[in-house]
Amino acid sequence: MSEECAVKKVTDITPEEVARVEEWINTEEYCEKNLAREAVVINPAHACQPLGAELVAHGFEGTLPFVHGSQGCASYYRSALTRHFREPAAAVADSMTEDGAVFGGQNNLHEGLENALKLYKPKMMAIFTSCMPEIIGDDLNAFIINARNAGIVPQDYPIPYANTPSFNGTHINGYDSMLKSVVSYLATDKKVEGKDNGKLNLIPGFDANTGNYREYKRICEEFGIPVNLLADISETFDSPLDGTYRTYPGGTPLEDAADSLNAHATLSMQLHATKETIKWFKSETEAPVEVMPSPIGVANTDAFLMKLSELFGKEVPASLKAERGRLVDAMTDAHQYLHNKKFAIWGDPDFLAGMISFLLEMGAKPYHVICSRGNKKVAKYLQALLDESVYGEGCKLWMNKDLWHLRSLVMTDPVDGLIGSTHGKFIARDANIPHIRLGFPILDRVNLHRVPYIGYQGTMNILTSVANTMLEEVDRTSDDAFFEMMR
Amino acid sequence: MSEECAVKKVTDITPEEVARVEEWINTEEYCEKNLAREAVVINPAHACQPLGAELVAHGFEGTLPFVHGSQGCASYYRSALTRHFREPAAAVADSMTEDGAVFGGQNNLHEGLENALKLYKPKMMAIFTSCMPEIIGDDLNAFIINARNAGIVPQDYPIPYANTPSFNGTHINGYDSMLKSVVSYLATDKKVEGKDNGKLNLIPGFDANTGNYREYKRICEEFGIPVNLLADISETFDSPLDGTYRTYPGGTPLEDAADSLNAHATLSMQLHATKETIKWFKSETEAPVEVMPSPIGVANTDAFLMKLSELFGKEVPASLKAERGRLVDAMTDAHQYLHNKKFAIWGDPDFLAGMISFLLEMGAKPYHVICSRGNKKVAKYLQALLDESVYGEGCKLWMNKDLWHLRSLVMTDPVDGLIGSTHGKFIARDANIPHIRLGFPILDRVNLHRVPYIGYQGTMNILTSVANTMLEEVDRTSDDAFFEMMR
């Protein structure tokens, strides 16, 4: 190139050009062009499979997430989780390099297993893959058998594994694959015909809010239902600071996970993040296995509680009924602040479904719904939710779109609030629209991953932050004459 | 006057004059003049006694707060509570009018008792006074005896009463008087020599956060300590919306209050709002009666838990230890966002003491501390807290000052954040300083009275809102070049 080109002078972009383009990217014309793009993805709202797999691995007792692939991948996943939770994310990689492409990754895997076992003394290692071994076709199953046979790990040492190609689906698929792998690994031969351990297997799905996990447990406790949370990251990513670092501060006990085919029932709280896991459960147990919408909003939480009630033959406890009443009270008190307000939301399909339901319950409009990755079935599901309510009228579902699309959308067809991860903050600034941080990742605020957003209490928390953000905006944008003490 | 004055023309204030004064009121010179004023109080951070008395009355089972005085007073108290909680505040007045000044208020009181009893069927009526009967010297004790003797109310019908002159002290004194009156009325002759009912009498003090009450109960529950919360407004002012209006949705059971002299111990969580009540308890029972600092911040909560531990011979439960660790974790993670940040805080002495302690624990500066009403003892107590930490250096305690003083103070010696009631919002706007709403009243946001700020969990909530407000401010005030994804 340097030979071909005549040596040109350095040119600076003029302020006029900047001003022109700055205005242009906010236009309808630009929005159209932007929506028409087919190849480049800009500011996506989804990550890749291994991230979900690692989240699952962290959710089991004494378990070391083990990345079969380049160490750079592992560093990225760990950093992403650590930044969101502001907590350690203990995981290793077997650090494949170029020669892996030639010889395959077995040597790395074996050496990695040996070292990790000695150094970090995990009770289980959960292996998942990054791109390289997926492209070159490493046979993880064979590698692990070889490791056992070579005495690198004990024959009965638990090593579930999942293939989690980054070029297929998103983090929620990795979550599903790894969870299925761990549970099936631990539980398959622990099934006892006719046994009912009386427990509920509850699968939150890809959920990076530790408060939600605690809330699931609290709800089940109120019911008196013993719960086996699969996979429970609530302690892993929200452990006390008491002067002692613990590599594995929490997670679902392996014994409990192993007993999960003997459970009284299995519930998944995310339709789209647990398909394979649920399919497996259904094939392996006669006990009820069901998928519920994420309990965001009153109706979804009602459905969840009624399902618990039905499955376990227990009344909804008075304490939860009172919570429901308090939530409905708060929603009624606040309805006027959200009525017909338009919101843009983005994230995983199940999160979006929950938020749509909540917003419609408030008489608010989920106006731009950005589903970063999803097929026609997902689209149909979400669209149906919008169609159910008069407040869904005019709301738009944007499948397989990204946050640069969203920027154009809110610039040309604005909303009153943005609800989603930190990644939306540049849109919020450019469009001067308040931004309620919810979902994953949150990189620029503290503690929000500890504030639950499921169940009645979690819905109350969403309401509090959304309504008060709207009120703050009223105060911020009021002229002196309309700046008032009461709202 | 109209005769004296020559008829002048209407004059309009010129924009120049407005601009000049607008600037002037932000100057050091103005601040000095303002601090020098002796007579007028402008935008005070305190209300009058009966408000506290009504809060107490709402905290007992089936109890109707009964204002002896003008109905206008009662309407004001009820409105103030209703606006803050967004809940009904069922209370009556005996609607004294001019002739009361001549004949005294006995007729009104008797008629009021008769009507209220029939209409609202309370289990108890708690009477407190507004200005008129206090000035004319109504003898409540005699009036009530006369009512019983006249058969207007049954002889054994509980009618505690408190004199709550508005021209003496503030709402916290009214709280104290009414609480002492109710408890002493119910409990005095229920004392059984040598009996220990194993319970803790816990007195929150003037606390308009229903979440705090629930949190006290939860903490005691974690300990396994049966608690008798005096007076418990948590259901009264946070009741479910389920289609049925209940006049008395909650409150401390009268039976439990009656048993309070047989308690294992009594703890007040506000030094300055319960003096008389505590004095009474100490004179009536040999069981331990103690006053703790409000459990805001780690050290204050530690002290509270240790006191529970000591009094009841129980270890601090693991669940609370873990909560503590999570709070310390969150505080450590967030310390850099609060380090050396200056805050102005206002409110009641005990609230201020708690907030000072928390801010100093974070390495932040409680820079302007506005204590609206308090004597030298209060001043000494608060100043000692500031003196304990290096972060208290340069911080200023302003006794018996109001929010118009505070405006001058932050204009001439600014802070990074304001922490206090809605009444500070005009200062926040004028000074362009973010405002964290905490305390009483909150009139312009929803649900904040439901978010606890005591205990480890409550302190976590304060931390979340303060730290994220600081982060929001960084984002808001950053140039494009410094507007970043991570914080």
Added chain:
Amino acid sequence: MENENSAVKAPIEGIEKKATEELIEKTLELYPEKARKKREPHMSANDPGVEGCTVKSNRKTVPGVMSARGCAYAGAKGVVWGPIRDMAHISHGPVGCGYYSWGTRRNLVDGHQGVDVFSAMQFTSDFQEKDVVYGGDKKLAKICEEVKELFPLAKGISVLSECPVGLIGDDINAVAKKSSKDLDLPVIPCNCEGFRGVSQSLGHHISNDSIRDYVIGTREFADEPTDYDIALIGDYNIGGDAWASKKILDELGLNVKAIWTGDGQIEHIAATHQVKLNLIHCYRSMNYMAKVMEEKWGIPWMEFNFFGPTKIAASLRAIAARFDQKIQDNAEKIIAKYTPKMQAIVDEYRPRLEGKRAMLFVGGLRPRHTIGAYEDLGLEIVGTGYEFAHNDDYDRTYEEMAKGTLIFDDASEIELETWAKEMKVDLVGSGVKEKYVFQKAGIPFRQMHSWDYSGPYHGYEGFPIFARDIDMAINSPTWGLVKAPF
């Protein structure tokens, strides 16, 4: 927009005089004998045109009930004086009265708080025991000095006395007179102690008298008078109401020389004796001064109603009729301009609101004046009542209501609960103390003193907001969540 000023109100389906009378009976049974007798004359099944069938009012509240009423101070501070933007209003006495009324009435003003306007601020003498014992007059004089020094652009001071002041024998009138002279600033005493009278109504009257005695006639407008000079009386600019009203009057070609007292300026108020016509929205709180101005300066006054397009149009024509053809033509132009816009609002909301029943219990003019606006949206008002009305208010109300509807005075909460339930209302419009009572019972509610932090509701600007709010309250999807499915 059917019933355009129809003389006889169309009946409401399901509302019968007899049933309403039975309901009243049932309600009264809640009371002990004595109280029942007191309450009985304060409620009635409406029968317009039939004499004797009226509601007693302006009586003492029955002790021991949950009354919505305030006091004279509330009427003075909250209604008349508070909205005057360029004065410091001293709540003279203990801290509470001023504290509770601080920022809670939504009388908006234009200006810089603490600089040239002061109505979002709370000035109090914060009486302590010693002030009660030794009297507060000296303190008051000192307060006036301090206010003058710290707020040099304040155009005056009002001294609103609280209960103790009148009881301990302070003489605020003397202090005001002296301070006024010393400071060369109007200092206006208002003896509005809360124990005076039976409700906030006396506070209005006392305040009107203070204006009469100390304010009116003390200024003249700087501009030359015109034939179109009017004053807008009894509009307190709640949520911007007065601004919305003024817009229409401006468009009509009238000069609004003073507003009493929303976003009010004391010197403009002082010069109001120069206007040609007083237009009164809230008759209750300001009729006194209108009558004084009529008697003393011969200024005619008329009532009008700017709630909802039907009433606005009628009022515009009536107002215009007082002026020349130009103004009358303007009125028709305005009506023609806004009618389609308002019709669009009606078309949008009426299908969602048709036949919904509402019950009102408010103050001032609203229990009657807002009826037309509800009716424009298809709602039926099955009951209405006032907190602090007088006979003349009720006289103006009967004809606005259908036969058999409930009309009541100084209702207690338990009465309202009973009626709302028995009459199966879909909306209650009342105050903040009542709001959550009804919402707990699953009944939609709007605060109709403060417009529930919305507004303005006056004028053409206000109606679309009103319509949206009523729809939002009644049709909020949250009502569908009240009953748990388990």
Added chain:
Amino acid sequence: MENENSAVKAPIEGIEKKATEELIEKTLELYPEKARKKREPHMSANDPGVEGCTVKSNRKTVPGVMSARGCAYAGAKGVVWGPIRDMAHISHGPVGCGYYSWGTRRNLVDGHQGVDVFSAMQFTSDFQEKDVVYGGDKKLAKICEEVKELFPLAKGISVLSECPVGLIGDDINAVAKKSSKDLDLPVIPCNCEGFRGVSQSLGHHISNDSIRDYVIGTREFADEPTDYDIALIGDYNIGGDAWASKKILDELGLNVKAIWTGDGQIEHIAATHQVKLNLIHCYRSMNYMAKVMEEKWGIPWMEFNFFGPTKIAASLRAIAARFDQKIQDNAEKIIAKYTPKMQAIVDEYRPRLEGKRAMLFVGGLRPRHTIGAYEDLGLEIVGTGYEFAHNDDYDRTYEEMAKGTLIFDDASEIELETWAKEMKVDLVGSGVKEKYVFQKAGIPFRQMHSWDYSGPYHGYEGFPIFARDIDMAINSPTWGLVKAPF
């Protein structure tokens, strides 16, 4: 500010070579035999000047440990290309790599995101299964077209290939060449697949080579050259570092013609072959191009250190020595001007930090370059190490560290934990993955890649911020709360 460039470092009390060697032994015992042998050459007790006592580096990471290392792509995207503000940097391959590196490096830029700067944005080809099966070259060409259309002010495109691209045999170089021509826009391929090399370091090298092959020499500065034209190399403007550095260089009288690559502009970088001197801060990531420019264009280069007043002063004098008396005088003026200001900072913080022990484990230049700044504050660096250094980095490190201190390479988390505990450090400075590990153990920590969301730390502007941050971390009152009293 004692140890002004002292040749031999003063010993640190309590740090003995023998004890450190024993600690190393103990640490190595954590490993299985094979790994122990691999790790053993990567850690050493420092003994400056003694040959053979060195640390091995730039080797493969031991599998199965918690390494802090990234990959070649991370070095290319995060370090070299990402900070160039006016290009669209395409993360070519699956979505993850770009997603995780999005907005996480704090390389600040000046301009309007999406208009004339793009570095806070994440461009990815988001490979799907079909792209892997059929290849992504066509998609890449399309991406370039779309970028050109949507971002007309972009000055170029970098194509940063992720692992699958190299493995499936795509030819991004050919696509880039064609797109570049078709679009009349520099499209620069960078074959930085993550599996290449042993760390991010190779990513730097590959990126340097891309600049050599596709960028340098393709532009000339519009202004006439002067004798004071320099380039600032290896400053990535983390938290505004490059701006702080440039301020001093401006004050010195030098013309900073290009910054590589903090707040970087591709055309300025392309014309750097015209400068008179290259000043290198991060030697590790940019020495390649400095050497190329030296060889091909005869541009001398020198390293310097802008962390802390001691090193800044020494660097200013050394830089000035390359220029005339005017610049040398300026250097002395600057030093004289800032020395008292910096002394005030030292006086404020040193009493709170004196004798505190710190351990560092970072990348690039920081494990050695920041030592002086810590020492200015009275801290002692008892251990330091690099994530991805080479021999020449270590050669430059030994003399900066006291005898017996620990020097290490590509440490695993368990090693760091052991050392921090055993050496009783008061502060660890490392990356985000390490941060919370140490904090849980009650050890203060600062992220020293991202300046923990603070900064800048470079130059006179940076030192007060650095000092405050170190004090805040070590002396935060929260540390006093770690141990419960029960």
